[in-house]
Amino acid sequence: MRLRDNPTVEVSTVLACTPEQAWDLVTDIELPTRADGELQRAEWLDGADRVTVGARFRGYNASEHMGEWQTECEVAEVEDGRRWVWRVGPAEAPLTVWGFEVDPHRDGATVRQWGKVGGGRSPLNDLAEQRPDREGGLVAGRMAVWRAGMAANLEYLEQTVGTPAQ
Helix, strand or coil: CCHHHCCEEEEEEEECCCHHHHHHHHCCCCHHHHCCCCEEEEEECCCCCCCCCCCEEEEEEEECCCEEEEEEEEEEEEECCCEEEEEECCCCCCCEEEEEEEEEECCEEEEEEEEEECCCCCHHHHHHHHCHHHHHHHHHHHHHHHHHHHHHHHHHHHHHHCCCCC
């Protein structure tokens, strides 16, 4: 796994709620702060208060291995009730791109969260350049952290609204 391949991680679950209810949950930028992950706090910027194309928000993150950092995010795409995508970094070379998607399911709503490494420079690029022999392991490790955080987000949603009876 290499950074130049722009790896992507995705997790999904089926929730026992309507797609509209799921949409309301996944468009709350503070959702990940309620689960076990790196995002500690999020706030809208420039007077924004909801997911709309061009809206910006700041994330305050912390990790045992990386310390504390902030990200400036911008909502890049919105398909109301279905999908929203945000990027970290400039549009022409984002560091990362993230999204939530909601689809109807016979038992409720399918929710997906995904993240993709972008083409912009991040501290991970610097580490990979310092240790090219370890790039694959560094990237795989970061993707595992992302997967765990996204899985925690969806587990929080499952605890909030439940999952369909099996």
